[in-house]
Amino acid sequence: MLSRLWTFCAGDVGPFEVVSVRAVCGEALPLTARLNVVNGDDDSANACTYRLRGVVSNERYLTGVEKRELTRVQQPLGRAPATLGVLIPIKKSDAWWDLPQDARRTLFEERSAHIALGRRALPNVARRLHHCRDLGTQEPFDFLTWFDFAPEDEPLFDDLLVRLRATEEWTYVVREVEVRVRR
């Protein structure tokens, strides 16, 4: 059975070759040769340049209707043609986290169409969201999102990023890094 905890280890080992690391907002992450994606804690002796941890958790904003639709359409990670991967760690501001639930939901979907925009990239782009904020340790990010897709879907993925980053929700993002990899 899979652990809900995943560890992203960037260094010299792992099935993914790092193509680029880009700071979208705030401080970047170091460029490494490889990225490893480990279920659970990384208890290997591999030296990592950095190690990011996050847990798969319950949905925070989806309604039942939205969840049924996404579940119907989305595809699993690791499909054979999906040789490109992107890890996007994000940190949001204290102002975001201080908002009550209804205000965050309104910003997320009614004002920023986060779900509707993400829906445009389905089923081609697969994703898994990991939460880091409540790990109980000092984590540099609040979320890690891990995507994969086939090379011909890279423009669709890039378009999704451009649209999401133009939303009101993104005005609460204080740090965002884009780590692009190839399997």
Added chain:
Amino acid sequence: MLSRLWTFCAGDVGPFEVVSVRAVCGEALPLTARLNVVNGDDDSANACTYRLRGVVSNERYLTGVEKRELTRVQQPLGRAPATLGVLIPIKKSDAWWDLPQDARRTLFEERSAHIALGRRALPNVARRLHHCRDLGTQEPFDFLTWFDFAPEDEPLFDDLLVRLRATEEWTYVVREVEVRVRR
């Protein structure tokens, strides 16, 4: 500055004398002599019979109107007359966590009046909610709630527990323990 992580250490040390430990639902916790409440990780050499950890996090269900009202009325923990404390660890079922956000909110408030019931005990009963489910470790509970109040408010607190445990929300609780202490 306080850490968002808190550790409840039950053993032979701590400012709180344990009065009783009762399993409301599922397996109990061992009865110990004392309870210690530590901000951050418990890095003391104290041997503990059990140690429960949780983080203070953002609100998951409160609307802005509800948050403003609770913030206006609630009192801090540790008031001089509040010599009684209760730690209530709770675990909810997978069925709860699989529900979309809107269904959980509806069960929580519109069908179970969790916030409205809690409001009845304010300002007499102070509380702090800690989340354990996303710590990334195998935790026995999803939440730890820590309450304190003056001895004359114990009937008000007991009435709150009876009412909450009769709600539809509580049909999703698979483990609940009540640890009562005195300072």
